[in-house]
Amino acid sequence: MSSVFLKMTGIQKSFAGVPALEGVDFELYPGEVHALLGENGAGKSTLMKCLAGIYTIEGGKIEFEDQEIEIHSVQDSIRLGISFIHQELALAEQLTVAENIFMGCEPVKKNGLLDNRKMHEMAAKLLERIDAGFSTYVKAGELGTAQKQLVEIAKALRIHSNIIVMDEPTAALSQREVESLFRLIRTLKQQKIAVIYISHRMEEIFEICDRITVLRDGKNVDTMNAVAIDQDRLIQKMVGHKLIDYYVKTEHPQGDTVLRVEHLTRKDRRVLDVSFYLKKGEILGFSGIVGAGRTELMQALFGIAPLEDGKIEIEGRQIRISSPKDAVASGIGLVPEDRKLQGLILHHSVSFNITLGILGKFIHFPFVNNELEQELAEKYIQALGIKTDTNKQHVINLSGGNQQKVVLSRWLAISPSILILDEPTRGIDVGAKAEIYALMDQLVRNGVSIIMVSSEMPEVINMCDRVYVMKAGRIVACKEQKELDQEELLRYALGVKKDE
Ligand SMILES: Nc1ncnc2c1ncn2[C@@H]1O[C@H](COP(=O)(O)OP(=O)(O)OP(=O)(O)O)[C@@H](O)[C@H]1O
Ligand SMILES: [Mg+2]
Numbered sequence: 155m156s157s158v159f160l161k162m163t164g165i166q167k168s169f170a171g172v173p174a175l176e177g178v179d180f181e182l183y184p185g186e187v188h189a190l191l192g193e194n195g196a197g198k199s200t201l202m203k204c205l206a207g208i209y210t211i212e213g214g215k216i217e218f219e220d221q222e223i224e225i226h227s228v229q230d231s232i233r234l235g236i237s238f239i240h241q242e243l244a245l246a247e248q249l250t251v252a253e254n255i256f257m258g259c260e261p262v263k264k265n266g267l268l269d270n271r272k273m274h275e276m277a278a279k280l281l282e283r284i285d286a287g288f289s290t291y292v293k294a295g296e297l298g299t300a301q302k303q304l305v306e307i308a309k310a311l312r313i314h315s316n317i318i319v320m321d322e323p324t325a326a327l328s329q330r331e332v333e334s335l336f337r338l339i340r341t342l343k344q345q346k347i348a349v350i351y352i353s354h355r356m357e358e359i360f361e362i363c364d365r366i367t368v369l370r371d372g373k374n375v376d377t378m379n380a381v382a383i384d385q386d387r388l389i390q391k392m393v394g395h396k397l398i399d400y401y402v403k404t405e406h407p408q409g410d411t412v413l414r415v416e417h418l419t420r421k422d423r424r425v426l427d428v429s430f431y432l433k434k435g436e437i438l439g440f441s442g443i444v445g446a447g448r449t450e451l452m453q454a455l456f457g458i459a460p461l462e463d464g465k466i467e468i469e470g471r472q473i474r475i476s477s478p479k480d481a482v483a484s485g486i487g488l489v490p491e492d493r494k495l496q497g498l499i500l501h502h503s504v505s506f507n508i509t510l511g512i513l514g515k516f517i518h519f520p521f522v523n524n525e526l527e528q529e530l531a532e533k534y535i536q537a538l539g540i541k542t543d544t545n546k547q548h549v550i551n552l553s554g555g556n557q558q559k560v561v562l563s564r565w566l567a568i569s570p571s572i573l574i575l576d577e578p579t580r581g582i583d584v585g586a587k588a589e590i591y592a593l594m595d596q597l598v599r600n601g602v603s604i605i606m607v608s609s610e611m612p613e614v615i616n617m618c619d620r621v622y623v624m625k626a627g628r629i630v631a632c633k634e635q636k637e638l639d640q641e642e643l644l645r646y647a648l649g650v651k652k653d654e
Contacts, residue, residue: 158181160180160317161180161182162178162214165178177213177373178372183348187362187364188350188363188365189366190367191352194553194559196372200372206240207227210225235314235315236316237317238321239320245306252276256273280308281304284311284334285338288301318350322352325580354587355610370391370392393584406437409434410433410469414466415428415466417465419464423627424450425447426447426628428624437618438621439605440606440622441622441624441647446627446647452488452607455475486570486573488576489573489574491576498549501550502549503546504546504547505527505531507549507560509531509567510564559586570602577608577610579608611640615638620632630646
């Protein structure tokens with residue numbers, strides 16, 4: 155291996171006196187893909203934000219090509235050729251794709267005016283390099299999460315970075331998009347660009363990473379070659395103990411049909427003529443590639459998107475759902491895909507956010523209200539291992555994965571009779587994933603019915619009693635648990651025949 159590119163030694167960083175990084179070491183070589191792993195709240199994003207100039211380190215040093223350097227601002231970091239694809243995507247929603255890619259350094263004509271045509275041409279070339287099939291004229295706000303991520307990557311390529319940090323880049327991508335991202339990462343490697351790769355998806359780490367550094371509670375656990383370790387031992391290093399029975403794979407006793415949907419079509423036609431049913435106590439999966447219409451279908455069921463046609467029946471009774479309020483009143487809950495935007499009140503406490511949906515239940519007991527709220531919050535903090543110093547902490551200060559656990563807790567606390575989970579374990583660490591699977595199992599045993607949209611094939615295969623596959627807004631297949639096969643599901647999702 156060539157000489158070290160970036161060296162971080164003894165990095166310290168704390169928040170309001172609570173240490174987040176306690177003497178972390180990290181080394182990076184040119185052209186390597188280095189995984190940074192650890193549970194939710196381990197300090198991964200914080201370490202990267204020190205590199206990005208978002209936080210300033212309180213101790214330790216950073217060397218770049220053997221020179222000690224100081225990073226005090228985002229500009230310092232860009233000057234060093236470091237690019238970030240952050241966990242929280244940060245595009246300007248009102249601007250076009252091209253404007254986002256070239257923000258702050260738009261090409262100009264001789265007369266000093268913006269060269270719009272050139273900007274779009276160059277942006278289109280960058281998009282082509284990463285196989286992004288959308289126009290540079292689209293507004294970022296109209297793109298899906300996966301596509302926004304591609305815009306961020308195009309932006310990093312535009313800056314000619316030496317180091318690209320990807321903080322959970324595939325959390326919102328489907329298998330096919332992940333594959334094209336990996337092809338892209340391999341090309342970057344050949345150009346000696348180093349990638350720091352943060353992910354909670356174990357299979358990916360082994361597929362794409364050369365070395366792995368594990369953090370736990372703001373400290374190094376180990377750095378190793380990916381070929382020198384297997385998944386079980388890696389998980390053990392991350393969580394600090396052995397994890398058994400990852401998936402709760404049991405048959406769920408099923409009752410009558412609780413939900414029946416017939417010929418559902420959205421006004422915007424992103425969902426077309428969809429019919430399906432859900433049984434009491436069932437975990438029903440929705441599989442498909444990003445953009446297949448799964449999230450759009452769930453939004454329609456939850457009253458977020460207007461319908462052109464279709465019928466929804468709950469327990470045999472036809473109902474009308476024209477707002478989330480109607481949906482909740484009919485016993486439907488939705489944990490949205492983009493939990494950041496749709497679920498959290500960031501400047502309120504963890505306990506407030508967890509109990510938000512059921513505060514009404516406490517209203518008759520003004521004195522015990524607070525106590526009950528705390529009790530309930532503590533229950534979920536324990537159950538899902540939410541890492542927070544107290545339940546009074548503002549949600550904005552939690553790590554990405556822990557914020558997601560808070561939204562999930564809120565819906566678990568409301569316990570609707572039909573719970574829709576859109577990508578429930580996205581960004582969630584392995585230990586907590588196992589907890590969520592166990593909770594799902596417990597819920598269906600108590601008669602709740604669950605619809606799970608997921609792009610993680612292993613969890614679809616292992617957790618669902620039945621799976622519908624969607625493609626281009628329609629249901630294209632339905633499979634029972636015993637028939638579930640990853641390759642076959644993928645074939646349906648992509649619409650290819652067996653021999654292709
Ligand atoms: N701005 C902040 N204020 C207070 N505490 C913070 C802040 N940012 C992070 N923390 C705390 O620092 C710790 C590390 O958080 P960090 O975001 O680095 O975790 P992470 O490893 O990226 O986790 P995840 O996998 O959930 O994204 C957490 O306990 C978090 O609550
Ligand atoms: Mg993080």
